[in-house]
Amino acid sequence: MNFNTLHTTHGRAIPFATGLKLARPELTVIVITGDGDAAAIGGNHLIHAARRNIDLTAVCFNNNIYGMTSGQYSPLTPKSKKAATAPYGNIENNFDLCRLVIAAGASYVARGTAYHVRSLIRLITRGIRHRGFAFIEALSPCPTYYGRINGLDSAISMLQWQKEHALDIKAASRKRPYELEDKIIIGELFNSEARGLNIPEFSQEYWNLIKRVKDK
Amino acid sequence: MRKKIGLTGDGAAAEAMRQIDPEVVAVYPITPQTEIVERFAEFVAEGLVQTELINVESEHSALSACCGSSMAGVRTMTCTSAQGLALMHEMLYIAAGNRLPIVMVNVNRTLSAPINIHNDQSDSLGSRDAGWIQLYCENPQEVYDTVIQAVRIAEDHQVMLPVMVCLDGFIVSHNMEPVELLDDGEVKEFIGEFKPRLNLLDTERPITAGNLTLPEYFFEHKYAQVYALEQSKEKIEEVGREFGDRFGRRYGLVEGYKLDDAEIAVITLGSMAGTARVAVDALRGEGIKAGLLKMRCYRPFPVQELAGALKNIRAAAVMEKAVSPGAPGPAVFSDIIAALYRQSVRINLISYVAGLGGRDVPVKSIHRVYEHLQKVAASGEPDRILNYLDLRGWE
Ligand SMILES: Cc1ncc(C[n+]2csc(CCOP(=O)(O)OP(=O)(O)O)c2C)c(N)n1
Numbered sequence: 001m002n003f004n005t006l007h008t009t010h011g012r013a014i015p016f017a018t019g020l021k022l023a024r025p026e027l028t029v030i031v032i033t034g035d036g037d038a039a040a041i042g043g044n045h046l047i048h049a050a051r052r053n054i055d056l057t058a059v060c061f062n063n064n065i066y067g068m069t070s071g072q073y074s075p076l077t078p079k080s081k082k083a084a085t086a087p088y089g090n091i092e093n094n095f096d097l098c099r100l101v102i103a104a105g106a107s108y109v110a111r112g113t114a115y116h117v118r119s120l121i122r123l124i125t126r127g128i129r130h131r132g133f134a135f136i137e138a139l140s141p142c143p144t145y146y147g148r149i150n151g152l153d154s155a156i157s158m159l160q161w162q163k164e165h166a167l168d169i170k171a172a173s174r175k176r177p178y179e180l181e182d183k184i185i186i187g188e189l190f191n192s193e194a195r196g197l198n199i200p201e202f203s204q205e206y207w208n209l210i211k212r213v214k215d216k
Numbered sequence: 217m218r219k220k221i222g223l224t225g226d227g228a229a230a231e232a233m234r235q236i237d238p239e240v241v242a243v244y245p246i247t248p249q250t251e252i253v254e255r256f257a258e259f260v261a262e263g264l265v266q267t268e269l270i271n272v273e274s275e276h277s278a279l280s281a282c283c284g285s286s287m288a289g290v291r292t293m294t295c296t297s298a299q300g301l302a303l304m305h306e307m308l309y310i311a312a313g314n315r316l317p318i319v320m321v322n323v324n325r326t327l328s329a330p331i332n333i334h335n336d337q338s339d340s341l342g343s344r345d346a347g348w349i350q351l352y353c354e355n356p357q358e359v360y361d362t363v364i365q366a367v368r369i370a371e372d373h374q375v376m377l378p379v380m381v382c383l384d385g386f387i388v389s390h391n392m393e394p395v396e397l398l399d400d401g402e403v404k405e406f407i408g409e410f411k412p413r414l415n416l417l418d419t420e421r422p423i424t425a426g427n428l429t430l431p432e433y434f435f436e437h438k439y440a441q442v443y444a445l446e447q448s449k450e451k452i453e454e455v456g457r458e459f460g461d462r463f464g465r466r467y468g469l470v471e472g473y474k475l476d477d478a479e480i481a482v483i484t485l486g487s488m489a490g491t492a493r494v495a496v497d498a499l500r501g502e503g504i505k506a507g508l509l510k511m512r513c514y515r516p517f518p519v520q521e522l523a524g525a526l527k528n529i530r531a532a533a534v535m536e537k538a539v540s541p542g543a544p545g546p547a548v549f550s551d552i553i554a555a556l557y558r559q560s561v562r563i564n565l566i567s568y569v570a571g572l573g574g575r576d577v578p579v580k581s582i583h584r585v586y587e588h589l590q591k592v593a594a595s596g597e598p599d600r601i602l603n604y605l606d607l608r609g610w611e
Contacts, residue, residue, distance in 0.1 A: 070254075084253075085271050088261050
């Protein structure tokens with residue numbers, strides 16, 4: 001692989017990447033983030049990057065927990081699931097990050113799982129090729145800090161869970177709502193290009209503005 | 217009943233928080249503070265405390281939530297480390313400026329970049345001008361005792377200021393030592409009930425907090441806060457004395473170790489004091505008059521107490537785990553120079569920055585500091601004032 005990496009502070013990967021993209025719009029910029037990082041401490045940055053539709057690809061490794069700090073619940077820990085800070089189960093409502101960023105203006109939104117790895121690779125590749133803010137939620141198992149206290153005590157059983165609960169969006173469209181209650185919809189959830197929508201991209205708008213003012 | 221058990225520094229802090237049973241705790245996890253959050257979350261879940269535990273989405277929100285609850289007139293605590301404390305920076309000034317008696321446990325960890333989770337004191341020392349009382353602990357017992365005392369100090373009506381209790385990450389936070397715990401009732405009685413001076417929820421006496429204060433009044437408001445912090449010294453001493461009278465462990469602003477007849481001394485804060493004691497004992501065994509001065513209270517700065525304790529010393533070294541890039545010297549060293557100048561005490565003082573980013577500070581390294589001090593004492597003049605302990609590629 002031939003790329004540079006930049007390690008930022010917790011929650012701020014998107015703003016660092018925004019600065020980078022505006023300074024060097026020809027670069028392909030990928031943000032690797034977590035559910036805590038993207039939805040809690042950096043949640044504001046996520047919605048504003050989506051709103052601007054800036055050409056970044058954010059891949060959110062959603063393991064439903066703050067893994068690094070050893071298992072506190074995050075805004076994506078499902079209700080009633082346990083965490084180090086919720087020994088009797090989480091009582092908070094969750095975000096659906098994909099719906100959140102679609103509503104905020106992202107132009108490519110997809111969800112995949114570590115079990116459906118080939119499809120996940122395809123979704124990420126498309127996200128990178130897409131011009132505009134691309135968001136891919138990648139469900140990833142954390143057997144140590146999430147699985148163990150929630151009855152899934154190995155990486156394999158967690159992958160098995162993903163296999164059983166994930167449903168492709170095309171198949172889901174043929175189901176009734178009650179049949180989807182415990183399902184996780186994967187695949188391309190929103191793609192402005194496929195819908196023939198032309199949502200302006202921020203770094204392009206920015207350079208257009210510079211050119212317009214300079215040409216005056 | 218009092219009992220002695222093995223506890224880490226984080227465990228000791230959590231245990232003190234359980235006994236204090238504050239109305240509100242708002243936190244966000246960060247290594248090496250996490251163990252406090254987790255233990256406390258368990259106390260809440262088990263119903264051992266009545267606390268409202270708010271797991272917020274960042275440290276900025278944690279201290280904001282604390283400010284809100286403290287303004288509403290309830291006992292409020294939080295804890296953090298490093299990047300978390302840095303993210304709280306804006307709210308640190310809000311808490312102090314609004315005179316909110318919040319107690320925070322800060323588990324000292326270095327600040328990025330480069331990213332590193334290990335110990336030094338650049339986080340809290342870097343927040344020295346935020347207006348908080350800062351107390352540093354050498355071991356888990358001191359953490360436990362100091363957290364309890366901090367509540368009394370903060371909530372005193374003459375003080376009404378936030379208190380930060382600092383302990384070195386991993387070295388104190390994660391190492392287990394015997395800690396004597398007081399009886400729950402004894403702690404309750406010692407801290408008493410929180411009686412807020414003003415209270416946003418007191419509808420009989422409506423107030424407004426956090427107002428815009430323009431040039432006509434801002435300076436006076438600020439000075440009132442500065443004055444309160446200065447005056448809090450007495451309260452810190454009084455509470456430390458009373459704690460000693462009741463429970464047998466006395467605390468002050470500074471603590472000398474074999475200092476009375478010492479010719480050379482190290483001045484330090486936090487866990488390095490524990491290591492330096494071992495070096496002092498060894499040197500005393502060789503007949504060298506070495507001593508140690510531990511700064512327990514860094515803000516407010518104990519100017520008279522520190523200068524008084526050092527006035528007969530021939531050469532002293534300030535060892536601290538933080539740098540002040542571009543400054544004439546690191547923070548604690550520079551403060552001590554100012555304190556000595558104010559008290560007209562002239563001694564040879566050198567600085568040692570040590571242990572940045574978790575580099576170990578073993579006894580043998582502290583030994584070398586004392587050897588350096590012997591040379592300075594003999595020549596009557598420091599050869600080099602600013603030194604970096606065990607730094608490769610320096611000298
Ligand atoms: C300002 C700040 N607060 C807290 C932390 C501690 N911290 C590091 S990673 C993390 C949570 C990460 O969770 P997530 O983004 O879900 O990623 P995961 O570790 O699960 O992969 C936290 C709270 C930090 N580094 N900086």
